[in-house]
Amino acid sequence: MTTTEAPIPVRSPLPQGLAGQTAVILGGSSGIGLAAGAMLASLGARVVLNGRDEARLDAAVERARAAGPDGDVRGVAGDVADDDAIEEVFKRAGTVDHVLVTAGGLGGAGPITEVTRDAARGAFEARLWSVLSTVRTAVPAMAAGGSFTLTSGGLVTRPRPGLAVPVGVVGGIETLTKALAVELAPRRLRVNTVRYGMVDTPLARGGIGAGADEAGDRAFAEAGLQAPLGRWGTADEAASAVLFLMANPYMTGEILTMDGGQTL
Ligand SMILES: NC(=O)c1ccc[n+]([C@@H]2O[C@H](COP(=O)([O-])OP(=O)(O)OC[C@H]3O[C@@H](n4cnc5c(N)ncnc54)[C@H](OP(=O)(O)O)[C@@H]3O)[C@@H](O)[C@H]2O)c1
Incomplete structure (x- = not known):
């Protein structure tokens, strides 16, 4: 593990401080990820968007590019469940400051008596292994002060019957957030999660x-x-929570609920 004696850099904690930085968004061709990409581009950040569907990704790149003064937005297609695809994204991205992961569905739903090992493994690989694989791949390319922002949902605190596997997996993202925040702090990298309500x-x-x-x-x-x-929330409101966590150098290990009070 690389460590540094120097503290994490002091930077502007305002979103404008992200200008000139590079952000990779896994799950950036739609919804919250795309809104974050467009917002980052509008602030002058360099943005790399990822998603599986190439046509949707191309359209997203155009949209985010149009939002920015420099239009430095590119797309790298690939499935986050595929380690090689993740490696390709970071190979093409170069030095990275911030990573947002919104990709990965809520697979494995069904009554507990009918859950199969394959379904549970598939849900784990799609949502949790993809995060572990992303972090291990990205870390060597990341500069001090950089961050990971992960995504969970309100079902983690208010589960519904039949969702044991997906809720268990997504809950794992929240505990992983704290474990990784501690492990990566010596590299001066930060890890946070936004827990969304309906957006x-x-x-x-x-x-x-x-x-x-x-x-x-x-x-x-x-x-x-x-x-x-x-x-319910808008994708821009959801994305602004991501930009807050990326920009503020003193935020790490946090699960930030952004749900307009839905879990109250
Ligand atoms: N919207 C909500 O109300 C809500 C609430 C709670 C939590 N969340 C969570 O927030 C995250 C983002 O949701 P969203 O509403 O923005 O969803 P969305 O509009 O469906 O966008 C998901 C993005 O992820 C990409 N993606 C999905 N699976 C992928 C994979 N295996 N590899 C690479 N890219 C993949 C999709 O593109 P492709 O399909 O082309 O790959 C798309 O760009 C999700 O994790 C979701 O569970 C959302």
Whole structure:
């Protein structure tokens, strides 16, 4: 393990301090990851977006590029469940300051009496091993003061029946956050997680059967009326929590809940 005697650099904790830094976003072609990519580009950061579907990734790169003054945004397609694909992303990214992982679904759902070893292993590899593999690959390419931001969800504290495997796996991301924060602090790297409630993204819309059209907007807005603040979160609101954690050099080991009070 590389350690350094020098403390973590003091930098502006404002999002504007991310200008000129490089951010890799695994799961950056849609939803929260894309919103974070566009926001980072708008601040003058260099952005590398990843996702599996190449057409969706190309469109996302165009959108994020349009948001930025320099348009330094590129895409590297690949599945985070594939170690080689993760290596390729970081090989193409060069020196990296910040990594956001939003990729990986909620596989393995079903009653506990019907859970199979294969399903549980698949969920672990898609969501938790992909994070471990990302971190071990990225660390050697990262500069002091850099950060990882991981993603979990409110189901971890308010589970529902039939979700033991996905909730167990995503809960692992939260404990991993603290373990990695301690392990990587001597390298002056930070690790945090944002725990989201319902956020308006293609994933969340798909979950309630709402599309991207006007009817989908209405259905999503109506469903969100039950939330404490009368609506669910926007992808930009979700992304701004990520930028806060990336930019503030004194944030590490934190599970930041961003759910508009949904878990209260
Ligand atoms: N939206 C919510 O309400 C909500 C609530 C709680 C937690 N979360 C969590 O937040 C994260 C982001 O969600 P989102 O709503 O932004 O979802 P989204 O709109 O579906 O975006 C997910 C992104 O990840 C990519 N992706 C998925 N699996 C991948 C894989 N194996 N390898 C590489 N890229 C992959 C997708 O592109 P491809 O499909 O093309 O690969 C897409 O770019 C997820 O982990 C989700 O569980 C979301």
